[in-house]
Amino acid sequence: MRDGDVRISGRAVEVMDADVIARYSEGTKPPEPFHLFRVDLTEVVGTSVEGDSLVVRAWRPGSPVRTIRRGNSDETPRED
Secondary structure, three states, rough: OOOOEEEEEEEEEEEHHHHHHHHHHHHHOOOOOOEEEEEEEEEEEEEEOOEEEEEEEEOOOOOOOOOEEEEEOOOOOOOO
């Protein structure tokens, strides 16, 4: 995990509003037919190794980033 790993959670919701689809199509000229989606993120988690610690950074909309570090020993993981 030299560069770490990221997981993105949420859901894709198809856009059904004809006006929104038309505005999008004007600027991008997508191939027809196409489906337009918006993404509602619920969580982003990054995991990496820093020195001897596993570091997990988690973000949810409306909350600050939480950072949790866990070492190789039996000590309790700590949150920064």
